[in-house]
Amino acid sequence: QVQLVESGGGVVQPGRSLRLSCVASGFIFRDYALFWVRQTPDKGLEWVAVISYDVNNNYYADSVKGRFTISRDNSKNTIYLQMNSLRTEDTAVYYCASSASYDFGSLDYWGQGTLVTVSS
Amino acid sequence: DIQMTQSPSTLSASVGDRVTITCRASQSIGDWLAWYQQRPGKAPKLLIYKASTLNTGVPSRFSGSGSGTEFTLTISSLQPDDFATYYCHQYNLYSNFGQGTKLEIK
Numbered sequence: 001q002v003q004l005v006e007s008g009g010g011v012v013q014p015g016r017s018l019r020l021s022c023v024a025s026g027f028i029f030r031d032y033a034l035f036w037v038r039q040t041p042d043k044g045l046e047w048v049a050v051i052s053y054d055v056n057n058n059y060y061a062d063s064v065k066g067r068f069t070i071s072r073d074n075s076k077n078t079i080y081l082q083m084n085s086l087r088t089e090d091t092a093v094y095y096c097a098s099s100a101s102y103d104f105g106s107l108d109y110w111g112q113g114t115l116v117t118v119s120s
Numbered sequence: 121d122i123q124m125t126q127s128p129s130t131l132s133a134s135v136g137d138r139v140t141i142t143c144r145a146s147q148s149i150g151d152w153l154a155w156y157q158q159r160p161g162k163a164p165k166l167l168i169y170k171a172s173t174l175n176t177g178v179p180s181r182f183s184g185s186g187s188g189t190e191f192t193l194t195i196s197s198l199q200p201d202d203f204a205t206y207y208c209h210q211y212n213l214y215s216n217f218g219q220g221t222k223l224e225i226k
Contacts, residue, residue, distance in 0.1 A: 035215075045164070106209070112162075
């Protein structure tokens with residue numbers, strides 16, 4: 001049974017940092033690209049970052065480029081999202097999701113999401 | 121950036137109805153399009169990928185079609201479980217989602 005479990009969300013002040021984690025199980029982790037996707041009531045679903053299955057490539061949405069870093073540890077079946085210089089507009093539910101592709105692809109499995117609130 | 125526009129934003133229908141949701145891309149994306157269903161408080165669930173391929177376990181009343189810039193998701197006979205929000209998603213060039221279509225009970 002495939003599971004993706006996010007953690008690390010919470011309330012943080014603008015300008016501060018937060019690191020999200022996502023632990024995967026039930027599939028061959030190293031064969032899948034992994035994504036972070038966020039959702040707000042106003043903007044809907046927004047792709048944030050993707051890391052290729054071999055770790056060699058990662059891509060970011062313009063809205064987070066230079067502030068967020070995606071990484072993965074294939075030995076721990078875990079991906080991370082390091083979020084620096086957080087802004088109020090980064091407030092969202094953050095999902096990790098997997099894709100049976102090298103990088104961009106359809107998102108086969110999703111975690112339950114973790115809420116990040118950026119507020120003073 | 122490729123813009124994905126869904127219509128309608130809200131759709132009212134009854135159990136047993138046939139409904140169609142449209143998704144238009146601002147430039148050609150081939151058939152690199154997926155559809156997701158999202159129920160309140162839950163994560164999106166993949167229904168269809170590559171425009172028309174049904175994901176494993178998804179009922180056959182769901183179907184997708186289209187290529188290039190215009191795509192449709194059709195539910196042939198609505199069931200109570202189908203009232204949810206549906207999103208299209210292009211993955212031809214980076215990744216973009218439509219704004220969603222809320223399917224509600226009439």
